[in-house]
Amino acid sequence: MAYSFPEEVLEHVFSFLSLARDRNAVSLVCKSWYEIERWCRHRIFVGNCYAVSPEIVIRRFPELRAVEMKGKPHFADFNLVPEGWGAYAYPWIAAMAEAYPFLEEIKLKRMVVTDESLELISKSYKNFKVLVLTSCEGFTTDGLASIAANCRHLRELDLRESEVEDLSGHWLSHFPDSCTSLVSLNMSCLGSEVSFSSLERLVARSPNLRTLRLNRAVPLEKLANLVRHAPQLVELGTGAYSSEIRSDTFSSLADAFSACKQLKALSGFWDVVPSYLPAVYSVCSGITSLNLSYAAIPSSDLVKLISQCQNLQRLWVLDYIEDSGLEALAASCKDLQELRVFPSDPFGAEPNVSLTEQGLVSVSEGCPKLESVLYFCRQMSNAALIAIARNRPNFIRFRLCIIEPQAADYLTLEPLDAGFGAIVENCKELRRLSMSGLLTDRVFKYIGTHAKKLEMLSIAFAGESDLGLHHVLSGCDSLRKLEIRDCPFGDKAVLANAAKLDTMRSLWMSSCSVSFGACKLLAQKMPRLNVEVIDERGPPDSRPESCVVERVYVYRTVASRQRLDMPDFVWTLDEDSSMRYS
Amino acid sequence: MDSDLNLKATELRLGLPGTTDAISPPKNNKRSSPDSDSAPSPPKAQIVGWPPIRSYRKNNLAEAESGSFVKVSMDGAPYLRKIDLKVYNGYLELLEGLEKMFKLTIGEYSEREGYKGSEYAPAYEDKDGDLMLVGDVPWEMFESSCKKLRIMKASDARGLGCAV
Numbered sequence: 001m002a003y004s005f006p007e008e009v010l011e012h013v014f015s016f017l018s019l020a021r022d023r024n025a026v027s028l029v030c031k032s033w034y035e036i037e038r039w040c041r042h043r044i045f046v047g048n049c050y051a052v053s054p055e056i057v058i059r060r061f062p063e064l065r066a067v068e069m070k071g072k073p074h075f076a077d078f079n080l081v082p083e084g085w086g087a088y089a090y091p092w093i094a095a096m097a098e099a100y101p102f103l104e105e106i107k108l109k110r111m112v113v114t115d116e117s118l119e120l121i122s123k124s125y126k127n128f129k130v131l132v133l134t135s136c137e138g139f140t141t142d143g144l145a146s147i148a149a150n151c152r153h154l155r156e157l158d159l160r161e162s163e164v165e166d167l168s169g170h171w172l173s174h175f176p177d178s179c180t181s182l183v184s185l186n187m188s189c190l191g192s193e194v195s196f197s198s199l200e201r202l203v204a205r206s207p208n209l210r211t212l213r214l215n216r217a218v219p220l221e222k223l224a225n226l227v228r229h230a231p232q233l234v235e236l237g238t239g240a241y242s243s244e245i246r247s248d249t250f251s252s253l254a255d256a257f258s259a260c261k262q263l264k265a266l267s268g269f270w271d272v273v274p275s276y277l278p279a280v281y282s283v284c285s286g287i288t289s290l291n292l293s294y295a296a297i298p299s300s301d302l303v304k305l306i307s308q309c310q311n312l313q314r315l316w317v318l319d320y321i322e323d324s325g326l327e328a329l330a331a332s333c334k335d336l337q338e339l340r341v342f343p344s345d346p347f348g349a350e351p352n353v354s355l356t357e358q359g360l361v362s363v364s365e366g367c368p369k370l371e372s373v374l375y376f377c378r379q380m381s382n383a384a385l386i387a388i389a390r391n392r393p394n395f396i397r398f399r400l401c402i403i404e405p406q407a408a409d410y411l412t413l414e415p416l417d418a419g420f421g422a423i424v425e426n427c428k429e430l431r432r433l434s435m436s437g438l439l440t441d442r443v444f445k446y447i448g449t450h451a452k453k454l455e456m457l458s459i460a461f462a463g464e465s466d467l468g469l470h471h472v473l474s475g476c477d478s479l480r481k482l483e484i485r486d487c488p489f490g491d492k493a494v495l496a497n498a499a500k501l502d503t504m505r506s507l508w509m510s511s512c513s514v515s516f517g518a519c520k521l522l523a524q525k526m527p528r529l530n531v532e533v534i535d536e537r538g539p540p541d542s543r544p545e546s547c548v549v550e551r552v553y554v555y556r557t558v559a560s561r562q563r564l565d566m567p568d569f570v571w572t573l574d575e576d577s578s579m580r581y582s
Numbered sequence: 583m584d585s586d587l588n589l590k591a592t593e594l595r596l597g598l599p600g601t602t603d604a605i606s607p608p609k610n611n612k613r614s615s616p617d618s619d620s621a622p623s624p625p626k627a628q629i630v631g632w633p634p635i636r637s638y639r640k641n642n643l644a645e646a647e648s649g650s651f652v653k654v655s656m657d658g659a660p661y662l663r664k665i666d667l668k669v670y671n672g673y674l675e676l677l678e679g680l681e682k683m684f685k686l687t688i689g690e691y692s693e694r695e696g697y698k699g700s701e702y703a704p705a706y707e708d709k710d711g712d713l714m715l716v717g718d719v720p721w722e723m724f725e726s727s728c729k730k731l732r733i734m735k736a737s738d739a740r741g742l743g744c745a746v
Contacts, residue, residue, distance in 0.1 A: 078631030135636070161638045189638065193711070270642070294642055344643065346633045376633060403633050434634075460632070485631070 004032070011040045020045055039063060046070070047505050049087055049111065050530065053559040054095035065104045066130070067096065071111035073508050073553060074458070075483050077135065080510050080551070082536060084567040086112075089136075091565075093117040097124035105130035112136070118143030122150035129181075130156040137163040141190070145171035154179065155208075158186040169194035169217070175202050184211035188237050188268065193217040204229040213237030216270045221249055227256040236260070238268030241295070245275055258282040267291035267316075274301040284308035288335075291316040293342050299325040307332040313369075314338040319355040319376065326359035330366025338372040339363055346376070346403060357384035360400075364391040372397040379410040380437055385419025389426040398423055399434035405461040405486075408438040415439055421446035424454070431478075434458035444468035448475020456481040466493040473497035483508040490548070491518035498525050501554055510534075510551040517545030519552055523561075523573035529554055530561045533571040540571055656684050656702075656733040667728065672721050680704060684733060691717040703736045 005013075014037055017023050023041055027034040042065040046052060049071045057064075071087025089111045096103055103125045113136045121128065128151045133139075141164060147157060148171055172187075172194040182202070187194070196218070203209060209230050218226075218239030227236065243249055253276065257263075263283045272295040287309045292302060293316040302317060303325045312333040319341055321329070329336065341359070345352045357380045363370060364387070371394050380402050389395075409416055416437040424430060424447050431453055435443070439462035447454070448471035455478050463469070469489035472482065474497060482504065490513035494501075501507055501522075516533065519540075523531040533540055534551040561572050635643075654663045663683055670676040677688050689700030696715055697703040704716040707730040716724070716731070 075631070077636045078634045079637065080631045135638070161636065163638065293639070342639065342643075343633065343635070346635055346640075346643075347628060376635075401633055405629065405632060458634075460634075 007036050010036050014040055018043075042066060043105075044068070048555050048557075049092065050559060050563055051505070051555060051557045054092050056558060058095060058099040062099070063102075064096075064100050065102060066107075067092075067103065067105065068107040069111065070109045073483065073506060074110075074481070075485065075508055075510065076110055080485060082534065082567075082569060085534065085570065086563065086565050086567070088138075088565055089113045090117045090120075093120050097121075101125065102127055104128060105132075107132040107134070108136055109134040110136065112138040113143075114138050115140055115143035115146070119146040122146040125151075127153055129153055132156060132158040132160065133162045134158075134160040135162060140165040141167045141169070141171040141192070145174040148172065148174035148179075149176065152176075152179065153181050155181055156184040156211075157182075158184055158211075159189050160186060162189050164190055166191040168192055172202065173198040177201075177205070180205045181208065182206040183208045184235075185209070186211065186213040186237070187215050188213040190215045191217065196222055200225060200229065206230070207232070209233065211235040214239040214268060216240050216268075219243065220253070220276065224249070224252040224256040227253075227260060231259040232262060233260055234262050235265035235289075236263060236267075237291075238266070238270075240271045241269045241276055242271040242273040243276065245273070250276060250279055253279040254282065261286075263287065265289035265291075269295040272297050274298075277301060277305050280305070281308055285310060287312060289314040293318055293340065296320060296344065303328045309333065311335055316340040316342070318342050318344045319353050320344055321359075322354045323356055323359040323362065324354070326355075327362045327366075330362045334367060335369055336363070336367040337369050339367075339370065340374040341376060342374075343376040343403065351378050357381060360384070361387055361391075364388040369394075371395055374399040374401075374434075376401045376403060378403050378407075380407070380416060380419070381409045381411045382414065382416055382419040382422075383409075383411065385416065386422040389419075389422035393426045394429065395423070395427040396429055397432040398427065398430060399432070399458070400436055401434065402436045405436070406438045407436070415443070417443040417446065421450075424451040429453055432456045435462060436460060438462075440464050441468040441471070444471040448472055451475070452477050454478055457483070459484045459487055461486045463487045463489060466490055469493035470496060473500045479503075480505045482506075484510070484512060486511040488513055490514050494518060495521060495525075498522055498529075501529055502526060502556055504556070506553065506555040508551070508553050512552075513548050514552050515546050515548050516540040516543065519549060520545070520573065522554065528556055528558070530557045530563075530572060534569060535571065536569045652706075652728055652731055654680065654683070654731040654733065656686075657735050657738070659684070665731075667725050673717055673724075676716075677704065680731075680733065686733070688733075689736075693718070697736060701736055702733050705732045705734050706730060707732070 010033065014023070014026060017026060023037055027037045038060050039062065041061050042063060044057065044061060044064055044067055046057070046069040049069050069092065072081055072085065075081060087110060089108055097120050101124070104127055106121060107130070113133060118139055121131065131147060147154065169192040203212065203226055210233060212230060212233055213235070214237055216239055220239070220241055220243040223238055227233070257280050260283055263286060266280065266287060269292055274297050284305070285308070288311055290306070290309060290312060296318065297320060299320055299322045302321050306312065306315065306329055310332060313335050314337060315329065321341065341355070355377055357377060360373070360375050360377070361384050370392055373395065380400065408414060417440055420435055420439065420443050424433070430451060433451065433454060435458070441464045444463060447457070454476050457472065457476070457479065466489055470493040472479070473493060489509065494514055495518055519531050519533050523529065532553040533549045534553060535549050537550065540547070540549060562574070566572065651664050651666050654665055665679065670679060681688055686702050687700050688702055688704060689697040691697055705713050706716055706728045708714050708727045709729060713732070
């Protein structure tokens, strides 16, 4: 009362809190702190766009400058979420255009963004600076043209892996000559050629440019010119890295690179011609991040490049690297923290390269800082997994994809329960786990018992009964996201752990054994959960309640459970307790 | 299943366009017994979303591997198709493939008059970005220089000759 701090002082104190978690804690102290905090919160992260509504956000936080949001569930990446499910950005963009004239940053992931939305963004915010669209879709290069033309102070335009309808490369030429503020430009997902002279002029007049990721259509012959205009680059994504072998092209490129003293990350490398790789050797000692996951070149060429990068921390590569290449990696890159090995021929029946579990074992042995792995391979053994777990108890993310579903330990023909069990038992800080191979309920018992820090779990073609799912839901204290496909998990486990679902962001189950009746029951029991039945076979109540649903997506929400944009294959509980679609 | 068609039509898959799609493997097979010769391994059919690779990466991969996938647009159609040129042994097969895919007829090719007697004419964009009539150059040269195909209305294609 008379002794409380003036608001301005509290606000100043709060300004030192950047983590949402801390600000959320602060808002819970008392009403006046809640009020003060909400007026000075400038950044917000919404992990599920349907967990809250634009109105609720705007009402609580009137002064936002940066919004980050995620839409579709992760399995949408693999076509498991039917087209038209939702995650439309427009309602958010429209509401924010009214409420936040000073908004500077919008970052969206897995959302549907239209040209209309982009145009609205470009015209509504006078000081707009950052647009990051990760794995988004629904817009064309026309939308990009609006952004380029109207955002006078644009710093970042990052279209990471979005699916853009590429009408032409002309959009780039819409950046006015007066635009000199660019810090980051990532157009690597675009198909068509942009006007090279526009691109060159843009790069030349952007002294703060730190990140430039070109698309495949930028030919190697033009790369040297671009790089020469931006020796201050920290991250570069090349275009196609192939050309007729010509010594002047090579030396020009090598010279240009040697001027880049700050370069830390390289990516791109489509259509690589190995003879041109040495052009980057001069910068290799400073490189910490290398994305060669589109470079279809043999192991020996990959190794020649990688062994020059002694300070490498992150490597994304195709399985062309093979076990031998991974061994070399383990020997030269002692700072390696993250490794992703992608399959070059995922649908081939036979292995086309010599990449096995041994490669991962070598890296786990040789790289003491390795904490994050995504590995596609065709065979695995419990022995290897146990060795990996013992070598690297510091794993935070472990994602293993054995290409053949339900593949057993190739040495003993047993399930891989023991192997994954060793991973969760040894890696006490594990936050993310994706499993594959032959797995019984036993592995889930291990997970429930040991994986106490696990936040995200992905399961496919695994388990034997509801007990498996029950172990996970009842044991994993930190679980936030659970995604399951093609597992014999059903009603019992879900209903018995209904309360747990309230503590998680979301649960996805497709091609499992959850019945429509159980979905209804869950929705009735848990008013703050939205239980979406996603089924393309017509209304679920035209079938018996015991019928299993194709997919169910459960997420906690403070918004309405009948979202207005539901397509005709999504059903949620109606207010009068019958499953109806809107 | 029917509502899947839109997705399937634009999804990258092995095999000729128009082939039927896959089934998921039977669940609860292949339990831990070593002598599992009782259950035959499931057919090497493609399972939706498996292995878990993003379409973005799958598309890029196919182009990296074969380098022969090209987009095909048809004037007036709302979305594009993609075909693998490697699958065809020559112009005849290619044109037949296009006719089937877009449900139209393409007339007979002659060097002098292009495609006579049809509503549509196939054109392509070559490495230099020029729009060329399909059929003027030897097949091998076409295969390596074709970047995009475009099925044009024959009325628009008049006057499009070979670049001599």
